[in-house]
Amino acid sequence: MPAHLQQQLQELRNQLAQKPSLTDAERAELSALMQEIDQQLVLGASNQPSASLTDGINLAVERFETEHPTLAATLRNIVQSLANMGI
Numbered sequence: 010m011p012a013h014l015q016q017q018l019q020e021l022r023n024q025l026a027q028k029p030s031l032t033d034a035e036r037a038e039l040s041a042l043m044q045e046i047d048q049q050l051v052l053g054a055s056n057q058p059s060a061s062l063t064d065g066i067n068l069a070v071e072r073f074e075t076e077h078p079t080l081a082a083t084l085r086n087i088v089q090s091l092a093n094m095g096i
Contacts, residue, residue, distance in 0.1 A: 014050075014090040018043060021083045028077065035073075039080075042066055046087065049096055063088065 025031065025039055045062050066088050074081040 011090070011094065014087065014094070017083060017087050017090060018046065021080070021087065024080050024083060028080070031077070038069065042069060042084075046091070049091070063091070 021039070021043065025036060031039075042062075042065055045065065049062055066084055070081045070084045070088070073084070
């Protein structure tokens with residue numbers, strides 16, 4: 010996994026730990042997305058990525074954009090990094 014993507018995922022984990030205002034459902038959604046990302050990274054770009062992964066991240070960006078802009082920005086960076094890797 011590229012170092013910059015690893016940093017972005019760690020940043021997202023740190024933000025989750027520091028955001029007490031997130032609901033349990035929001036935390037669960039973000040945790041599930043991170044697990045999907047980790048799985049896709051294990052499979053690599055050669056395996057066709059799930060469209061639901063990209064859609065799920067983009068939906069999360071839209072959902073968190075207003076109340077949690079830092080989380081949304083981190084998610085946007087992750088989507089861009091995955092796209093640059095061909096995932």
